[in-house]
Amino acid sequence: MNKDVLYCEIEDIMTHCLIPDINMFNMYSERLTFKTFEDxxxxxxxxxxxxxxxxxxxxxxxxxxxxxxxxxxxxxxxxxxxxxxxxTHKQQEQEDMEWINSNTKKCPSCGDRIQKNGGCNHMTCKCGYEFCWLCGVKYTPEHWSNNTTGCKQFT
Structure with missing residues (x-):
């Protein structure tokens, strides 16, 4: 079989190859396809x-x-x-998430975000869980007096 001739599956059709190396032909064929459809x-x-x-x-x-x-x-x-x-929407969303992350904390019990807007560091989440804003541990009435974490009731 002549390597300069490509045979087609349709009977009696032969195409003389201008590019004798089949690998080179495949490379040019890929480039042509890419150029045709690149957009x-x-x-x-x-x-x-x-x-x-x-x-x-x-x-x-x-x-x-x-x-x-x-x-x-x-x-x-x-x-x-x-x-x-x-x-623009994604940028605004990113800025909103940065603000939320720097101004709120997750409730240690349910994971919902909670914001402290003044007052003491004793927080009560909407789920009912009470915790210290500073260290996140479960709140007890003795937390401020027997405090081993160094948290203050008001900051």
Whole structure:
């Protein structure tokens, strides 16, 4: 069999290969495919598989993990928002979480966030659990007097 000829599965069709090395042919074929579809080729930000998507809205569902994302900004799909609006929303959300984390604490019993807005360090969560704001231990009436943690009732 001549290595300069590619045979097709359809009977009686032969194509003379301009690129005699099949590996080189495959490489150029991949490059041509990529160049043809490069604006539509994307990688799933969740599982990193590659796919081709033609949706004009950039809305893309990964066929492997079914993650719905925006092909343009590679974030989760943001219905009704531009990528810029979504980035602003995410930034605001991040700032809100930073504020919450620096101004609230989790209840040691139920995990809900609680904010201290003055008064003493004896906290009572909505779940009924009482604890010290400073050290997080369960509150007892002796906590301030027999205190081994050094917590003060008022700070």
């Amino acid at each position: 539509n080729i994307c990688e799933c930000p969740k599982c990193q598989c590659e796919m081709i998507s033609f949706d004009k809205e950039y809305k893309t569902t990964c066929p492997k993990c079914m993650y719905l994302f925006c092909r343009k900004c590679r974030e989760q799909w943001h219905e009704g928002k531009t990528c810029e609006e979504w980035a």
